[in-house]
Amino acid sequence: MVTLISTKEGFGLPIVEAQATGRSVVTSSTSSMPEVAGEGAILVDPYSSRSIRDGIKTVIENSEYREAIIRKGFENIGRFSPEKIASQYASLYRKLSITKESQ
Amino acid sequence: MIKVLHVIPSLSQVHGGPSRALPIIEKTLTEAGVWVETATTNDNGAGMMMDKPTGEPQLENGVTRWYFPKQTDFYKVSRPFSRWLRHEVTRFDVVHVHALFSYTSVSACRIARNAGVPYIIRPLGVLNTYGMNQSKAFLKKTSLRFIEGQLIKDAAAIHFLTKKERTESVMLPYKMRSTVIPLGIDISVCETSSMILEKLPMFRNRFVILSLGRINLVKGLELLLEAFAEFTKSNTGQEAVLVLAGTGGEAYLESLKNLSRELGIGDSVTWLGHVDGDLKSSLLDVADLFVIPSESESFGIAMVEALGAGIATIASPGVAIAKEVEEAGACKVVERTSGLWAEAIANILKDPVGRMEMGRRASSFVRNHYSIEAMGRKLLGLYKSVISSERTY
Numbered sequence: 001m002v003t004l005i006s007t008k009e010g011f012g013l014p015i016v017e018a019q020a021t022g023r024s025v026v027t028s029s030t031s032s033m034p035e036v037a038g039e040g041a042i043l044v045d046p047y048s049s050r051s052i053r054d055g056i057k058t059v060i061e062n063s064e065y066r067e068a069i070i071r072k073g074f075e076n077i078g079r080f081s082p083e084k085i086a087s088q089y090a091s092l093y094r095k096l097s098i099t100k101e102s103q
Numbered sequence: 104m105i106k107v108l109h110v111i112p113s114l115s116q117v118h119g120g121p122s123r124a125l126p127i128i129e130k131t132l133t134e135a136g137v138w139v140e141t142a143t144t145n146d147n148g149a150g151m152m153m154d155k156p157t158g159e160p161q162l163e164n165g166v167t168r169w170y171f172p173k174q175t176d177f178y179k180v181s182r183p184f185s186r187w188l189r190h191e192v193t194r195f196d197v198v199h200v201h202a203l204f205s206y207t208s209v210s211a212c213r214i215a216r217n218a219g220v221p222y223i224i225r226p227l228g229v230l231n232t233y234g235m236n237q238s239k240a241f242l243k244k245t246s247l248r249f250i251e252g253q254l255i256k257d258a259a260a261i262h263f264l265t266k267k268e269r270t271e272s273v274m275l276p277y278k279m280r281s282t283v284i285p286l287g288i289d290i291s292v293c294e295t296s297s298m299i300l301e302k303l304p305m306f307r308n309r310f311v312i313l314s315l316g317r318i319n320l321v322k323g324l325e326l327l328l329e330a331f332a333e334f335t336k337s338n339t340g341q342e343a344v345l346v347l348a349g350t351g352g353e354a355y356l357e358s359l360k361n362l363s364r365e366l367g368i369g370d371s372v373t374w375l376g377h378v379d380g381d382l383k384s385s386l387l388d389v390a391d392l393f394v395i396p397s398e399s400e401s402f403g404i405a406m407v408e409a410l411g412a413g414i415a416t417i418a419s420p421g422v423a424i425a426k427e428v429e430e431a432g433a434c435k436v437v438e439r440t441s442g443l444w445a446e447a448i449a450n451i452l453k454d455p456v457g458r459m460e461m462g463r464r465a466s467s468f469v470r471n472h473y474s475i476e477a478m479g480r481k482l483l484g485l486y487k488s489v490i491s492s493e494r495t496y
Binding site: 029030042043044045047048049050051054055057058061062065 | 290293294295387388411412413414455456458459460462463466467470
């Protein structure tokens with residue numbers, strides 16, 4: 001299990017790394033974390049110790065749910081593959097250069 | 104500096120929510136830079152008085168409090184209070200009156216009005232149809248017509264705690280200025296602790312269903328006991344225990360205990376009496392489900408505390424905040440029949456993931472909507488607006 005229970009996070013790379021290595025992830029329901037984690041994590045309120053505890057407990061006690069989270073984590077990392085990200089950068093650069101030429 | 108006087112018939116803990124909310128309001132306003140004083144009686148429940156010096160200022164909770172002798176239990180008459188207020192009222196920019204059908208409230212409104220000091224009334228739920236039809240209904244209706252009605256119309260504002268309280272107010276057809284400002288709660292009271300209860304065998308390996316609050320008729324506890332009995336009969340999963348924390352009249356409490364024995368759940372129901380401090384934090388930690396089956400609840404401060412702690416909750420539609428909390432996916436609202444409640448209890452207890460998610464949404468919702476900071480900002484805005492607006496009495 002990997003926990004990343006920050007109150008704020010610019011991205012949250014450990015979430016994706018943990019998903020890529022088949023870990024169950026517990027992360028915060030705030031800031032960028034839900035967006036990055038997709039369906040592949042248990043979300044908890046980072047300000048509530050009870051919520052954090054209940055999230056961790058769910059991973060430990062509920063094997064079916066844990067497996068589902070891990071599976072969805074694998075599906076989620078597809079969004080962050082180097083090829084996908086690189087092609088998004090490439091298309092952004094192309095768009096910028098076209099805009100510049102047409103000026 | 105804005106100077107505000109709060110008037111409340113009693114600060115005694117035996118009255119539950121309303122008396123507990125005021126210290127929070129005092130503290131928040133003080134921190135926001137408002138000069139706060141509170142005037143009240145020395146009432147400590149029927150026939151009881153607090154051991155406080157009367158008629159002289161006491162520094163408590165960071166504010167100045169004035170206690171005056173309660174001369175009668177009924178209506179909590181205190182003529183020394185009125186004498187004091189007539190001399191002092193012009194020291195204040197605004198008078199904030201908590202409760203309605205009580206001597207200090209009526210007296211404070213009249214004195215403020217006569218002195219040209221704007222006053223705000225927080226009616227504590229008694230203006231809705233339910234509150235009006237509860238104890239002393241005829242007296243309340245007559246009194247409203249001849250006494251409070253005019254005071255409400257002349258008030259600078261009526262301070263409702265929820266939209267539901269305003270919508271259901273019997274005064275709605277009349278001209279009144281009103282505003283909705285929810286109570287803020289001190290999030291730190293939602294801090295959970297596993298200190299005490301995990302050591303008690305009673306709670307080990309059992310679902311804990313928690314009810315917190317005063318024990319009286321309006322709380323709908325008969326329905327809860329019946330629903331719990333129904334649930335227990337058909338429950339095939341982990342055993343459950345129902346914990347009732349709160350105080351109430353001896354006779355009524357005894358009748359509830361009898362009912363639980365008749366229903367055959369006497370051994371699965373625990374009566375804890377008044378709880379606070381570590382014991383309360385421990386309960387908020389150990390509870391799997393919070394239940395509030397009240398017929399009517401002008402706010403539901405106990406529910407906010409449970410939500411803030413992150414506990415999955417079932418509430419009746421009579422709890423004023425229940426609907427808006429359910430819309431956020433942070434509680435389940437269930438009509439008041441024991442069958443539906445038994446079913447809802449079973450459904451939530453057999454769904455640990457749903458419970459966890461509901462709890463997470465609950466604690467976030469409380470932080471964003473019912474925090475003390477939010478309340479302080481709104482109250483300050485209200486005071487500024489009533490002080491600056493023209494009044495025609």
